[in-house]
Amino acid sequence: MYAIVIGCGRAGAEIASRMCDQGHAVVVIDRDRGAFQRLADSFSGTTIVGHAIDEDCLVSAGIERADAVIATTYGDNSNLIAVQLARKRFNVKRAIARVKDSVRASTFARLGFETIPSTTIVGDAFEQALGWEPHPPDGPAENGS
Numbered sequence: 001m002y003a004i005v006i007g008c009g010r011a012g013a014e015i016a017s018r019m020c021d022q023g024h025a026v027v028v029i030d031r032d033r034g035a036f037q038r039l040a041d042s043f044s045g046t047t048i049v050g051h052a053i054d055e056d057c058l059v060s061a062g063i064e065r066a067d068a069v070i071a072t073t074y075g076d077n078s079n080l081i082a083v084q085l086a087r088k089r090f091n092v093k094r095a096i097a098r099v100k101d102s103v104r105a106s107t108f109a110r111l112g113f114e115t116i117p118s119t120t121i122v123g124d125a126f127e128q129a130l131g132w133e134p135h136p137p138d139g140p141a142e143n144g145s
Contacts (some may be wrong), residue, residue, distance in 0.1 A: 001019070001025070002062065002067050003019055003024055003025070003026050003066065003067060003070060004026075004061050004066050005027070005070045005072060006028075006066070006069065006070065006072065006073060006078075007031070007052065007071060007072040008028050008031075008036055008038055009038070009073070011098060012030070012038075012070075012072035012073075013039050013040070015072065016028045016043065017039055017042065019045075019078045020042065020045050025113035026043075027031070027045060027046045027047075027048060028045075028047050028048070029049075029050050029051075029061055030047070030049065030050075030129075033050050046061075048060060053081050058085070058086070063092065066086070066090070068094035068096070069086035069093060069094070071097045071098065079097035079098055080099065080104070080108055083113055083114070084113065095113070095114065097114070097115050098116045099115045099118070100119045102117050102120045105117035135138040
C-alpha cells in the first residue's frame with residue numbers, strides 16, 4: 001500500500017512507523033521539520049515539510065498514486081479538508097481523518113467520510129476500563145459523575 005500520513009504528531013508518527021514496519025510505502029507530511037523526530041528509528045519512508053491542504057505538496061507526495069491518505073493533524077478542520085481534497089480532487093479511495101469533535105465526526109461520517117473520532121474512542125476505553133456500560137453514540141454516559 002502507498003499511503004500519505006498528514007501530521008507527524010504522536011498519532012501520525014505511530015501510524016506511519018507501524019505502516020513502514022508492515023512493509024508499506026509511506027510519505028509523511030508535516031509543517032514542522034522537527035516533528036519527524038517522533039518517527040521510529042526503523043521508519044524507512046519519506047518526509048516532506050509542507051501543509052496538509054497545499055495541492056502542490058500533496059502532488060509532490062505522490063497523491064495521484066496513493067492508496068490511502070490518513071490525516072492526523074491537531075486540527076479537525078485541516079484533517080477534514082485534507083480528506084475531502086484527497087477523495088474529491090485526487091480520487092483517493094481511502095481517506096481517513098482523525099477528528100476530536102464527536103459531533104463533527106458523526107456529521108462527516110454521515111456524509112460518507114471515514115473518520116476516527118479519537119476523543120470518543122478514548123472515552124469508550126476509559127468507560128470499558130471502569131466497567132461502565134457504553135454510552136449511546138449521540139450523548140455522554142450517565143454514570144453519576
